Amino acid sequence: MSFDVSLIFSALPKMLMGIGLTFQLLVLSGVLGLALAIVLMLMRVSGKWYLDWPAQTYIYIFRGTPILVQIFIVYYGFPQLEFIREGILWPIFRDPFGCAIVALTLNTGAYVSEILRGGVLGVDRGILEAGEALGLNRCQRFTYLTTPIAARLALPAYGNDVISLLKSTALVSTITLADMTGIARTIVAQTYAPYEIFISLAIVYMIITLFIQKLMARIERWLGRYTVRTGQT
Amino acid sequence: MGRRAQVRRPIFTLNHEKGHAVDVLTGWWDDFFWGSVVVAQVFLASLVLMVIFGLLGAAAKLSSNRIFQKIANGYTIVFRGTPEILVILLLYFGSAIALTAIAQVFNPEIKFLDVPPFWAGTIAIALIVGSYATETFRGAFLGVKPGSIEAAQALGMNGFQVFFYVRVAEMWRLALPAFGNHMLSLIKDTALISIIGLNETLFVAKQAIATTGAPFIMYIMVGVIYLGFSTVITLTVMTLEYYGTRHMRSAT
Amino acid sequence: ETLRVGMECTYAPFNYRTDAGELAGYDVDVATGVAAIMGADLEFVCQQWDGMIPALLANKFDLIVASMSITNQRLEKIDFSSPYRDSVGRLVGRSEANLNLFDEASNPIPENFKGLRIGIERASTYEAWFNATLPDAETVLYDGNEPMYLDLRNGRVDAIMTNPMKAHLSFLATEEGSGFEFVSPAISEIEYFGTGVGIGLRQGQPELMARLDAAIKQLINDGKLTEFALKYFPFPIHNEKWGDS
Amino acid sequence: MSATQPLIRMEHVGKNFGTFKALHDFNLVVTKGERIVVCGPSGSGKSTMIRCINRLEKHDEGRIFIGDIELTDKLKDLNAVRREVGMVFQSFNLFPHMTILKNLMLAQKLVRKTPKDEAREVAMHYLNRVKIPEQADKYPIQLLGGQQQRVAIARALCMKPEVMLFDEPTSALDPEMINEVLEVMTDLAKDGMTMICVTHEMGFARSVADRVIFMDAGEIVEEATPEIFFGAPRNERTKLFLSQILTH
Amino acid sequence: MSATQPLIRMEHVGKNFGTFKALHDFNLVVTKGERIVVCGPSGSGKSTMIRCINRLEKHDEGRIFIGDIELTDKLKDLNAVRREVGMVFQSFNLFPHMTILKNLMLAQKLVRKTPKDEAREVAMHYLNRVKIPEQADKYPIQLLGGQQQRVAIARALCMKPEVMLFDEPTSALDPEMINEVLEVMTDLAKDGMTMICVTHEMGFARSVADRVIFMDAGEIVEEATPEIFFGAPRNERTKLFLSQILTH
Ligand SMILES: Nc1ncnc2c1ncn2[C@@H]1O[C@H](COP(=O)(O)OP(=O)(O)OP(=O)(O)O)[C@@H](O)[C@H]1O
Ligand SMILES: Nc1ncnc2c1ncn2[C@@H]1O[C@H](COP(=O)(O)OP(=O)(O)OP(=O)(O)O)[C@@H](O)[C@H]1O
Ligand SMILES: [Mg+2]
């Protein structure tokens, strides 16, 4: 089979029509997942077993099973449950986009919460003790000391998770969504030219990945400006 | 033949028909079992390959050879930036073509060589996770305290001895936690190989759904199986970590 | 000689796995029958529908026996044997919805498709027909046939276009299918649905094609195809004119 | 807090970590203006003792009073105590993500509710006192160790505490920087600040301390004026310790 | 190596890091049995100098001889030199994943090809000498700092070196542990071991050193017997440094 470059040029614009959907999935489930992650992380570090255990179980289940299976359970499995089909959330679960957001959010939330927890645990105890000795209460210490330092510690790992999330969005084509991958698969099914289409799509994803990495590096530099010893003897 | 096609069971609902859940699975247990065996096989094969790819990548990145560094950088950029599903599809469709082309260079007689879905999928996920392992191994090698290495050099050990007895011996302990996560990624990525028709658990579930029309219970079943695998891996890593960090616990 | 045959393995009653784990269905019977006549061994390869032709071209298997219709578009890439069953499509929808999609002359009424979501399998003849005839209809693409039925029942799509034999047998005639009905006449425009369903093979193999044709003809003449069909359907699903009679 | 009564009273204080007794029947009274140096071998409970005073550790037995307030779990009391007790750590523990000025202003604003401008003035005042006003807008990492520790002292002083606690403030510093920190501490002592200071800097102890306390195994082994302590220690363990510290 | 000729000769040695000259026209001759203490402010090139001697750093200019062997890139020479030169680091640098005994046996087996049983005997001999034979089966982290440093000394001694290099061996230690390490070093000196020792422990220098060398900015600023060095230093920089080190 020969490599047909002209095909790429005709297919690329079509595939890029799916980029909007890819970004919607990425941003929406990224933001919702972060919110979920913060809740889970707070439950984990609360020191109360009745908050810690449920969070731990949740994280264990969602990190221990494939995202594809989670997507299938939400999309194909949930509608079998009467209370979902009759419930008020049915408009969300009826819609494949809603299902994709739910599955991706639940999944990334589990991962990110562990990253955030790592950041929180990474904050030097001595710094918190200094805050305590100065009379700052728990809440003030968390807001003014733990949060900014933990955010900076967690950022590199968080960046990697955003990239994982981007890659996971490619799986929504299995539940009828026409994201970039979904469109590409349809084109392949019509043109029978998997290499041209998939390779050019892979390059598109790589460019987005590099873009995310650059963005994260920039945020990291900004957040971490206090970690560089510049201009001082 | 065709029994199920003609007399379809009513579709499973959790609410009104208790006990139905297990009923639906009757006849599919052995399929899930063999599907799990396939998952285990893919996992073990890709684990070996992943370690090899990771070590090669790390060695290349740490080497002073610019070309090796470039290749390894390219490798990690490509495989960390491309969705797994695309890598698997590409390798599945592309492997036969590429292999045949290579083989024909050596022996023009060869009509075609094929990579079966098992190996296409296995190599694909090993390449993907190997790109992450590259960074882990690299970091672990760098994490070995330079002081240990200098002490070994000062004692007169040669390059090989320093590498083997000090670097590697310390490095694997450092790599272990992240490596455990890579193993979890591998096991979970095996689910994607169902897309190219490998008869693993998720594919079994799809077939079972075609016959029983009970996606919820079938996919939950797959989830449970994967959770089992993840648990075994996690426990193994914990044991190894316990063993590997003896020297970090104080005796008192 | 071993022939590797690609199929979906999830398309009851044409090709699917029984709960005993065995492959069964009309396509499987045809493949087995053809192989027996040709004196070849068989090996089945399960392949998701949208990758069927790329996989054949990538040498993943030698033949497609997967209810694939012989269409012009496909003929550009692969060859087909002579047909072994009919190829038609029909829409299935909810009875209550009173969908009025076609006029008396059996032509679609595009306005009435507005706002409807139609489920179709990716890369199927139905998709090609839809894209050409009703480019403005909203189509939802599936990787397999079964999820499409699930979503029809769940109300995620308003209608699906599919194989009427399968739809009748494994859906409409069952309990789950109550409340649903065919909402279109049988559509079989040759341009999209081709002359029927055939066995796909890579181009440039006239000899293999001739042997396949002969074997199919023999199956028809021996009454085998009718026999196969009656295992699943109350009627034969091929055209007797394709045989010698 | 009135000057007539002791500022700190520790009565039969005990503290256990699991089965290990880090402090045992510990008694100490510190009056206003007193300067106390605490020394003793590693693990003898010096840090634990000092951390009990501002309740970074909770004592398990006995009672501790800061002024009139007894240290208990009551939050209001605790905050009142922490406001009166300044603490300086071995590892500086500056807030790494804030500039020096912000380090000095944070607790003033949050705990004392000092208005921003006033907080800044106070901060600059104490930065001047520790002689590094020019570093106000730098981040901690950009300062040398000795400078960081001086900032840490200034940060504690900004809260206008009645007592200052020092836990080995110079032992993480390079030799050249130790003196600059000790100088600041000596100045503070001269101004009449009440201080409890864990340190092995015997020169400092000699010139500043009113009392030297030697701890071992969670107890006070010897307590004396510097003259007696260094000149004629009575206890064998003290003698051994002093010989180890002073010979090199 | 014969006793008549110097054990270590450094001639016009220079070492640059980028454009920065860490060592500059450095000359030093050490004869067998000599004990040399090197001191100087941070960054003055002490570590660099000592690391050049067993080629943990490569010098850029001049020549270095260990016995008859000149230090070059030749591997065989390098191994011969490293066998004769023992080194002790500030941060101990024990192999964390091996027990104490294994730490002492590894290089013997790999470099000297000593049989296992003999290696163990040698190891136990030196562990006895540094007075911690009972710790043989523990891991480094389970030992106190002073004990770890003594193990590190024993490890170097196991290779039966001609010279021992010490790079601030006590500056990472708590005060109480410094003496136990200095004692081991003093013993070693008494046994006639040739030693070059970077340290700021002036008591040790006084009692042990044949010569004290004061370095600054990569050069030798002053070189004298301990009596003269501490009693009547000639150079201004030396005086300033000594005043900083000794006052506290
Ligand atoms: N959080 C803790 N958990 C368990 N044990 C502790 C804890 N904090 C201190 N200890 C133990 O209590 C004992 C006294 O510790 P402390 O830090 O008070 O000693 P120290 O005199 O300050 O020693 P150093 O000079 O090393 O700072 C030590 O044996 C220490 O191991
Ligand atoms: N690998 C290196 N790369 C760049 N510069 C270095 C390197 N090693 C040392 N230097 C620089 O060389 C100078 C001398 O360093 P060296 O470690 O020899 O000083 P030192 O006298 O041992 O100081 P200290 O008392 O802090 O150990 C320092 O300014 C240091 O920054
Ligand atoms: Mg302490």
Ligand SMILES: [Mg+2]
């Ligand atoms: Mg040094």
